[in-house]
Amino acid sequence: MQAQTGNRILIAFFSWSGNTRRIAQEIQHQTGADIIEIAPINPYSSDYNTVLMEAQRDQHDKARPELANHVAHMEDYDVILIGYPNWWASIPMPIATFLEEYDFSGKRIIPFCSHGGGRFGQSITAIAKLAPNSDIGEGLSIHYSGGSAMVDDVTAWLGKNGLK
Ligand SMILES: Cc1cc2nc3c(=O)[nH]c(=O)nc-3n(C[C@H](O)[C@H](O)[C@H](O)COP(=O)(O)O)c2cc1C
Numbered sequence: 001m002q003a004q005t006g007n008r009i010l011i012a013f014f015s016w017s018g019n020t021r022r023i024a025q026e027i028q029h030q031t032g033a034d035i036i037e038i039a040p041i042n043p044y045s046s047d048y049n050t051v052l053m054e055a056q057r058d059q060h061d062k063a064r065p066e067l068a069n070h071v072a073h074m075e076d077y078d079v080i081l082i083g084y085p086n087w088w089a090s091i092p093m094p095i096a097t098f099l100e101e102y103d104f105s106g107k108r109i110i111p112f113c114s115h116g117g118g119r120f121g122q123s124i125t126a127i128a129k130l131a132p133n134s135d136i137g138e139g140l141s142i143h144y145s146g147g148s149a150m151v152d153d154v155t156a157w158l159g160k161n162g163l164k
Pocket of ligand 1: 014015016017018019020021051052053054056084085086087088089090114115116117118119121143144145
């Protein structure tokens, strides 16, 4: 038996305006992990005021937007780094769809989020409810793009979680 357990990492992220995507790509660069973009089949509007309303509606309706792509072998991963923007102080609903689609029992979920000042909001609580038998690791919150500190912040955070 190969002793390759404990650290097989998947990065799964949703991003609307690119900040979370850039953070996810930096994490990928530093870890070499597999990466998947969580994208709804019906994309959100590219207009800021419209997406604000769409996101609020989805959250209010507890919507589960259908996703365009899927993880073929979730059993291959022990650690899921899950990234998203803070939307209305919580997760965007495509993240809820993703979390309900797989069994995360015994896996470690480590959130990273880009935000406009509200840090994680209620998002960690929301994730814990949707993946009840997972172990939630220490998250990383980044203000918008994180500027020039982002790369070092990612390095430090991976280190704290024993992933580097
Ligand atoms: C629909 C929507 C709702 C948002 N709600 C919040 C919020 O409640 N708190 C906050 O700090 N930032 C909020 N933001 C700002 C985003 O979290 C921030 O711009 C983030 O960097 C976007 O990441 P992205 O580029 O990966 O989409 C919101 C942005 C959008 C589009």
